[in-house]
Amino acid sequence: MNNLLADPAPDFDQPVAVLKHCHGRIRKQLATLEKLLAHLPEHGADEQARQAATAVLKYFDKAAHLHHEDEEQDLLPMLLAVAKGEDAATLQALVPVILQEHKDMDAMWQDLHEQLTSIADGSGTQLSASIVRRFVQNYHGHMEREEGIVAPMALRLFGPDQMARLGGAMRRRRGLEQPAPSIGDTVADLRKDYGQARLDESDVADDPMDQFTRWFEEALKAEVNEPNAMSVATVGEDGRPTSRIVLVKQFDARGFTWYTNYDSQKGKQLASKPFAALLFFWSELERQVRIEGRVERTSAEESDKYFNSRPLKSRLSAIASEQSEPIANRAALELHYEEVARQYGEAPPRPQHWGGFRLVPERIEFWQGRRSRFHDRIVYTRQEDGSWTRQRLQP
Numbered sequence: 378m379n380n381l382l383a384d385p386a387p388d389f390d391q392p393v394a395v396l397k398h399c400h401g402r403i404r405k406q407l408a409t410l411e412k413l414l415a416h417l418p419e420h421g422a423d424e425q426a427r428q429a430a431t432a433v434l435k436y437f438d439k440a441a442h443l444h445h446e447d448e449e450q451d452l453l454p455m456l457l458a459v460a461k462g463e464d465a466a467t468l469q470a471l472v473p474v475i476l477q478e479h480k481d482m483d484a485m486w487q488d489l490h491e492q493l494t495s496i497a498d499g500s501g502t503q504l505s506a507s508i509v510r511r512f513v514q515n516y517h518g519h520m521e522r523e524e525g526i527v528a529p530m531a532l533r534l535f536g537p538d539q540m541a542r543l544g545g546a547m548r549r550r551r552g553l554e555q556p557a558p559s560i561g562d563t564v565a566d567l568r569k570d571y572g573q574a575r576l577d578e579s580d581v582a583d584d585p586m587d588q589f590t591r592w593f594e595e596a597l598k599a600e601v602n603e604p605n606a607m608s609v610a611t612v613g614e615d616g617r618p619t620s621r622i623v624l625v626k627q628f629d630a631r632g633f634t635w636y637t638n639y640d641s642q643k644g645k646q647l648a649s650k651p652f653a654a655l656l657f658f659w660s661e662l663e664r665q666v667r668i669e670g671r672v673e674r675t676s677a678e679e680s681d682k683y684f685n686s687r688p689l690k691s692r693l694s695a696i697a698s699e700q701s702e703p704i705a706n707r708a709a710l711e712l713h714y715e716e717v718a719r720q721y722g723e724a725p726p727r728p729q730h731w732g733g734f735r736l737v738p739e740r741i742e743f744w745q746g747r748r749s750r751f752h753d754r755i756v757y758t759r760q761e762d763g764s765w766t767r768q769r770l771q772p
């Protein structure tokens with residue numbers, strides 16, 4: 378029965394509803410305060426008055442502060458960060474008013490707090506009618522402004538990510554950390570909504586290498602982590618794919634070049650099946666580029682040139698490592714390196730089995746993350762005559 382009549386607060390996964398629910402509680406405490414004001418002259422600090430004063434004190438000393446902090450530290454800064462145009466102008470005018478009202482109400486509360494403490498412990502009956510009236514009036518006006526403008530704006534502008542961030546901050550502020558979910562649940566719940574940019578047919582370059590160059594420059598500018606790291610997928614003779622990360626060292630009209638050991642697993646696979654799929658994922662920009670095509674070796678001169686540009690220790694490592702072959706332990710590997718270093722000194726020559734691969738692209742797809750998984754995908758396909766066509770693909 379009790380449960381049916383209770384007024385349960387919404388969960389923090391609906392933080393705007395929680396804030397509105399707090400307003401309901403504030404209204405209730407304001408009504409108690411007004412009743413107490415009317416009650417005192419006739420009854421003094423009797424049991425009922427003491428109980429009322431205690432309840433009001435408890436709410437405004439703690440919960441109201443947390444509520445103000447939710448707005449000042451999370452809700453309003455988050456709104457200011459996303460609002461544009463008319464919304465931004467509205468906030469610019471309104472936020473200073475809201476912050477000032479919080480200060481004014483806090484100051485009035487200090488006076489009321491002292492008087493209510495005396496009533497609660499039965500040592501006083503003094504409650505300033507003018508402060509109570511101003512306090513009640515200010516709070517009502519303040520809450521109406523927030524409910525009429527701020528809450529609807531948050532519901533309109535915040536996506537699921539922002540709601541989760543706001544709810545999380547409010548939960549932490551109240552010490553209500555949720556029990557740590559299992560890693561399985563965490564992985565399933567990892568869900569980021571994208572919305573930084575868009576990719577339009579009218580924005581993209583005619584040549585996909587120009588488009589790639591543009592995006593690569595943007596990745597550098599955005600200081601994305603390892604912008605030249607890409608996954609290279611190859612297939613074995615048995616038709617099974619494998620993939621690994623390498624660093625692209627050059628890209629131009631001829632294709633995308635990386636350096637490796639020709640006797641490694643990927644080297645052997647490319648020798649028998651000279652096709653690969655490259656993948657760049659620039660998460661900070663919510664972008665992915667997929668590149669497919671035939672793979673060839675770079676010329677010996679090109680490989681020499683790049684090999685000789687590498688730091689000495691990297692050159693010695695390339696000689697010392699039979700990449701992808703098993704070895705007993707780390708000590709054996711380091712011993713082999715020392716031998717190589719002793720043998721070649723400062724000028725190790727490029728080993729025959731080390732050099733560049735270049736993927737000559739036949740298909741390049743640019744993917745830009747968009748809201749609610751409705752992403753943009755534009756794919757370029759190379760034609761027989763070397764020209765490129767492009768199409769939009771469904772997300």
Ligand SMILES: Cc1cc2nc3c(=O)[nH]c(=O)nc-3n(C[C@H](O)[C@H](O)[C@H](O)COP(=O)(O)O)c2cc1C
Nearest residue numbers: 606621622623624635636637638641642643644701
């Ligand atoms: C960030 C990063 C960069 C890498 N760069 C290269 C590279 O440029 N060349 C390379 O041969 N391996 C590179 N590796 C190591 C490869 O991922 C892989 O372990 C190695 O090439 C052996 O692969 P395989 O056995 O499939 O041939 C890199 C790994 C990471 C994580």
